[in-house]
Amino acid sequence: MAKPGRSKISLDGWLNSVTTPIYFIDARRRVRFFNHGCVALTAWESAEVLGKICDYHSEDSGVDQFLGTLCPPPFVFEGQGCSVPAYLKHREGREIACVQEFFPLVDENQHVEGVLVVLSMLNSPRKPPAPTLSQKLHAELASLRQSMRKTYQSSAFLGRSPEAKRVLAQIRLAQTSNAGVWISGESGIGREHAARIIHYADEAASRAFVPLDCKHTAAIDLRSTWKRLMAFLEEPGPETSLHPGTLLLIDAETLPRDLQEAVVEFLDQRRSAATGQTSFRIIVASISPPHRIEQSDELLPEYLLALSELTIEIPPLRKRPLDIELLAQYLLENSNRGEERQFEGFHEKVLRLFEKYHWPGNVRELQTVIRESRQVSSGPLITEDDLPFRFRTGIAAQAEGPPPNAGFVPLEVHLEQVEREHILAALEAVGFVKSKAADLLGIPRPKLYRRLESLGIGDVDDA
Secondary structure (H helix, E strand, O other): OOOOOOOOOOHHHHHHHOOOOEEEEEOOOEEEEEOHHHHHHHOOOHHHHOOOEOOOOOOOOHHHHHHHHHOOOHHHHHOOOEEEEEEEEOOOOOEEEEEEEEEEEEOOOOOEEEEEEEEEEOOOOOOOOOOOHHHHHHHHHHHHHHHHHHHHOOOOOOOOOHHHHHHHHHHHHHHOOOOOEEEEOOOOOOHHHHHHHHHHOOOOOOOEEEEEEOOOOOHHHHHHHHHHHHHHHHOOOOOHHHOEEEEEEEOHHHOOHHHHHHHHHHHHHHHHOOOOOOOOEEEEEEOOOHHHHHHHOOOOHHHHHHHOOEEEEOOOHHHOHHHHHHHHHHHHHHOOOOOOOOOOEEOHHHHHHHHHOOOOOHHHHHHHHHHHHHHHOOOOEEOHHHOOHHHHHHHHHHHHOOOOOOOOOOHHHHHHHHHHHHHHHHHHHOOOOHHHHHHHHOOOHHHHHHHHHHHOOOOOOOO
């Protein structure tokens, strides 16, 4: 007697019922299948991920972070299968060490229609595959951001170097204090970025972040902006997001003296008030640290003291070589967001060049180099041939270095030569009329006579 047949079950239903975690991503990187094994492993429900696009990047929280860990490396969509160790993000935030096995599914024309992914635990008996350098950086980046979020309550300032960890610890301290914060560092290093990290962790995060360029904004506009800010604080409007929460004074050493006095007066009033404006803070960004600016006598001592209770000095990128690989990987992966073309990382030779380069433009220059390289690269790795021409010439110039003993002369001799040429040019411009030349040079006429005599310039009668 024949045994009764088992009820037929669809392939989709069968794959969904097995405990092995399996998911499927189509050619547009949309999650099309996410079985019960995946749900049991990660605690993410299929409804939360199905139909969503996953980009190859290392987001630091939420469902976008999880989708980033699901995404296959870009070369898999070119038909190359692989197995890589990975750290998936459980819904509760912990990491799941596993191996992702990517199987590209191709049509009759060898076009990839999608990728089937099978997950297995990393602690299984078989030896995990050796990842490429880019895959190592991708995994380290994701793990580092998670670790920094736990330790410093922020993952937006990246770095593995002692210098980066020091800056992060100082940022964390500033987040928990209402003290004045002074952030210094070279142009392009991320001073405003650090200020925003402080702002968005503060109770003023729901309010506006207001950057004010003291150096390139006219004094009348600076005074007008300050008055509007004070008016907002005294009589806030109904829209909370428009209320000022943090004022960032960029190049604060150039702020006019009367506004320096106004800032000091405001801070004094807030400290002495029984109920001060604790939801508004002032942060300063400058190239030079406060102790150097203090020596130049450009600021009121009380203004400098009030705004520099906490100081954060961000070192230039050339002094943080340990951070360059991860920063480059982060910036490249961040550029993958929403883009059809995805990039996995950099050829190892490119990363070595990045480490040798001096980066005068710091992180901003690194971001520009990556953006321009991405535009010309055929992917999925950025190679030497993709690097911008000016970066390659910059590398060559730095390798050659300055000529040895470049004909330096004593400083006094050089300054006298410059002064002599400048005065002669002024005299010639006004027909050798000394009174006019003195006006042109912005010095009194007797002083011009003394300099002419001192420099050995022959006497010239006034016209």
